[in-house]
Amino acid sequence: MTATHAHLAAPGHWIDGGFTEDVHARIEVVSPVTGSVVATVPSGTAADVDRAVAAARAALPGWAGTPTSTRAKTLARLAQELTARNEQIAQAITAEIGAPIGFARMAQAGLPAAVAAATAELEPSVEWAERAGDSLIVREPVGVVGAITPWNFPLQQTMTKIAPALLAGNTIVFKPAELAPLTAAILAGAIAAAGIPAGVFNVVYGSGAVVGEAIAAHPGIDMLSFTGSTAVGKRVSVLAAQNVKRVGLELGGKSANIILDGADLEHAVAETLVNSWSNSGQACGAWTRLLVPADRHDEIVTRLAEAAAAYTVGDPADESVRLGPLASQKQWERVNAYIEQGIAEGATLAYGGPGRIPGLESGAYIRPTIFANVAPDSTIAQEEIFGPVLSVIPYTTEDEAIEIANSTIYGLNAAVFGAPEDALRVAHRLQVGQVYLNGAGLNMLAPFGGYKQSGNGREFGRHGVEEFTEVKAIQLGETAPAAGQGPL
Known part of the structure; x- marks a missing residue:
């Protein structure tokens, strides 16, 4: 590891608000420019996933019970923390996948902060509670979300999952791609600085074959959100079906x-x-x-x-x-x-x-x-x-x-x-x-997702937030409260 990139190494998994210390194996991050090792991160196990899930489940009641307006303000602070780390993020992504530094600053580092800010602003537009005749229909958190992301846009793909999941009141166990894991520790630091409680966001590094499969199959995870190849998406869907957990897939394309x-x-x-x-x-x-x-x-x-x-x-x-x-x-x-x-x-x-x-x-x-x-x-x-x-x-x-x-x-x-x-x-x-x-650009208020074998579910906008909610219908009596009254 070069002195230039030594600070990029994650000392341990990020679980319950801090780095773990009992790391027995590490993954080398190799520069595609030189072929040399630029950093290392832990190589996790199913036991590490168990610990992260336990932390996420313990934090779930408190975060789910936090008012949505408060969660939105926290996301807005997260956007500011990411903006403050733009150069660090860009340098990390250039080191691990070779993205040109100008593009890394603008897109690879700039877009994640924009996603967090845009998601925070969505809070008033989501129908957290509404009346339908004699019923009160509420949207509640799914629970613990397992997030698995690819290497091509490592932080951007992560934020399209965790920002709406956090706004909806879920807690998270996240596995970054082993090829491009260096922004995960930066993100963990930004989340802590933004005031998101310990245990709400957890990172387990490792291979897809070990950590990814453990997350997909874990009975303590209520939803799996995966971005990657269609072949791997099919595999994690099979594993997730063992517990009938919800699965959101953003897969390949041939546009x-x-x-x-x-x-x-x-x-x-x-x-x-x-x-x-x-x-x-x-x-x-x-x-x-x-x-x-x-x-x-x-x-x-x-x-x-x-x-x-x-x-x-x-x-x-x-x-x-x-x-x-x-x-x-x-x-x-x-x-x-x-x-x-x-x-x-x-x-x-x-x-x-x-x-x-x-x-x-x-x-x-x-x-x-x-x-x-x-x-x-x-x-x-x-x-x-x-x-x-x-x-x-x-x-x-x-x-x-x-x-x-x-x-x-x-x-x-x-x-x-x-x-x-x-x-x-x-x-x-x-x-x-x-x-x-005619060259129209990305609109973060509009849903993003695929038909056919490009996946299911949607990211971005109100639809992206709703992906991370369960819908409950409460049948009311004649003395029902008005829509919008309640814990949210």
Whole structure:
């Protein structure tokens, strides 16, 4: 471990408001830039999960009984604490997954604080109690939430779970990805500084095979919220079914981006590359399939290749770099194999390609790649690559474009560029959880989640908070109190 990153090592699991001391094994965090170890974190066991669950259950009555307005104020303080730690968070994420430092500050560190603040502001809009005839319908905490998150947006994916879960009155046992665990201790410190009581938030580091499975199967956990691959999502669902616990899944994607006749091509091309290659394409919602009118295919591919030249690849510590390395050598091998397969299956390589980049051979750097004339049923058009690989697919009619867009097992994101009325018409026919029209951005008040094998449940906004609540109907007599009166 280098002296530069020694402070990133977590001394122990964070359980009941403090770091544990009896750590017998540790996980090395390896830089994708140099291949060297930059920090270590504990390697947990099922017994560590048991202790974290016990702490969360003990803290549950007090936190669940705290007024929602108070919980919202605490979340607002958490947003401030995260903002104060922006540089520390950004440096940690750059060290562990190679995110360019500018992007790490803006998105990887900036968005989690924004999520906490936006969630706090939702408190008045949630129907915590309402009348329906002679019944009082109340929303109550689910209980102890097990949260398991991926490595690509380590803190952002965490906050989309714990912010609404905390507002709803739940307590949490959290397992960060072993590839990118360094922000978990920073988050724990921010939570303590914000005044969230001990035991409400707990962290157990470790592998998915040990800690992840223990969380998914634990009878003391009432809900599992998981973000990751579809394959692992299926596995944790099976484990969670043993206790019939609620499961929220945000899984893979193969998002289609449709350019219609009449679209602003310059704008569409620029937005396509940003949303395909941000975070080196390591995003479940990346727009990895570009569907274009067949008679404009060559023109659009030329425009894409010209715009792609601005996407410099290099050391993520360099402020001018737009794409850092992939998160690991294993990830590099996976993405490179897909690029080679695309060539083997007959797609036209229009930009980039396989192999190491001259001068950057020692890191997990890969060329951002564009394929043209991609067959809709080819491997690169159907499977989630999770790298900066864009497939351009020609279509001849609007109906064909919609059929191609809906042809994968996934249904997370989609985008449409065209005249507003045309884009909206197409959006209604797409089998996805969200559609971005003409470059519209993320709205944290709107629900985010998938159809089909992209998962279930929703994050963000009021719907995201409601995911972490149980609904109870209380049948009242004639002297019933008005809606809204009660412990919440």
